[in-house]
Amino acid sequence: MTSVRIATRQSPLALWQARHVGALLKSHHPGLEVSFVEMTTEGDRFLSAPLSSVGGKGLFVKEIEQALIDGRADIAVHSLKDMTSELPEGLVLAAVPEREDPRDAFCGTAGQTTVDALPQGARIGTSSLRRSCILRSRRPDLEIVSVRGNVQTRLAKTKELGLAGALLAHAGLKRLGLEHVITEVLSADVSLPAVGQGVLAIQCRGEDARVCGLLAPLEHATTRVAVTAERALLAKLEGGCTVPLAGHATVSEGQVHLRGLVGRPDGAHVVRGEVRGPVAKAAELGEALADDLLSRGAADILRDFARRPGSRP
Numbered sequence: 001m002t003s004v005r006i007a008t009r010q011s012p013l014a015l016w017q018a019r020h021v022g023a024l025l026k027s028h029h030p031g032l033e034v035s036f037v038e039m040t041t042e043g044d045r046f047l048s049a050p051l052s053s054v055g056g057k058g059l060f061v062k063e064i065e066q067a068l069i070d071g072r073a074d075i076a077v078h079s080l081k082d083m084t085s086e087l088p089e090g091l092v093l094a095a096v097p098e099r100e101d102p103r104d105a106f107c108g109t110a111g112q113t114t115v116d117a118l119p120q121g122a123r124i125g126t127s128s129l130r131r132s133c134i135l136r137s138r139r140p141d142l143e144i145v146s147v148r149g150n151v152q153t154r155l156a157k158t159k160e161l162g163l164a165g166a167l168l169a170h171a172g173l174k175r176l177g178l179e180h181v182i183t184e185v186l187s188a189d190v191s192l193p194a195v196g197q198g199v200l201a202i203q204c205r206g207e208d209a210r211v212c213g214l215l216a217p218l219e220h221a222t223t224r225v226a227v228t229a230e231r232a233l234l235a236k237l238e239g240g241c242t243v244p245l246a247g248h249a250t251v252s253e254g255q256v257h258l259r260g261l262v263g264r265p266d267g268a269h270v271v272r273g274e275v276r277g278p279v280a281k282a283a284e285l286g287e288a289l290a291d292d293l294l295s296r297g298a299a300d301i302l303r304d305f306a307r308r309p310g311s312r313p
């Protein structure tokens with residue numbers, strides 16, 4: 001009998017996701033033994049600082065990837081949204097299962113239900129620069145309060161601080177059985193999702209043919225096309241720093257529709273764009289949209305952001 005070890009963070013969402021992948025693997029390979037290697041990452045330890053100033057992306061992923069590289073685990077499960085565009089040498093994104101709902105959700109408290117109906121100056125919790133940018137561009141009067149931690153912690157802090165609500169990913173809330181706290185699911189037109197939002201990333205060592213083979217049936221072709229376009233956009237815009245950035249692709253009848261956004265966290269300057277093309281050109285579409293956004297103001301935003309005190313090089 002063959003076995004696999006899945007590395008995961010210890011947050012309830014990460015554990016749910018790892019166990020879900022374990023269950024998917026067992027359903028395709030009856031008799032497979034699955035065990036879990038639970039880890040605490042840098043991102044989990046620095047909970048007091050705003051995500052953007054501690055380095056943002058990659059923080060939740062790096063240590064899990066190291067466990068794979070060191071051979072302490074065979075598979076890593078991440079939220080694709082948390083991953084930088086480049087994978088470490090030797091690791092591959094072996095499978096992306098079918099995407100969960102990629103949209104953002106507003107969780108209103110104290111009788112608040114929708115973003116548009118919020119009273120003037122209401123305070124909203126999020127630690128995402130993207131959500132802050134999009135929200136402020138729609139409602140410049142709103143005040144953003146940085147709320148970090150796992151999903152349950154963020155919801156608890158939102159209440160504790162007396163905020164009017166919080167913005168979170170629909171996918172995470174759904175996976176944790178917390179859909180009842182959602183008062184409004186925001187369409188992608190209103191709140192363009194993050195690159196990879198709602199997608200699970202299943203990683204292994206590229207040379208590990210046995211595990212790559214076990215993961216193959218978990219792959220969802222349409223989701224792969226969408227994330228290929230989104231991550232090509234990310235790769236060209238990332239530039240080593242965390243900036244308000246959104247990228248979301250949909251696929252229908254062999255065509256990709258990719259939308260992207262780069263903005264300032266206060267929403268005062270936002271550059272949006274979109275491209276369409278055949279699925280075979282997913283990566284090129286992402287690059288083309290990045291060039292288009294850069295030429296229409298995103299380059300200035302990225303430059304200003306890199307100079308901002310406290311931002312990482």
Ligand SMILES: NCc1[nH]cc(CCC(=O)O)c1CC(=O)O
Pocket residue numbers: 060079080081082151167168169170171172196197198199200
């Ligand atoms: N690090 C935050 C994070 N990473 C992935 C998800 C949600 C699940 C997903 O997008 O797949 C979340 C929580 C949130 O944004 O509310």
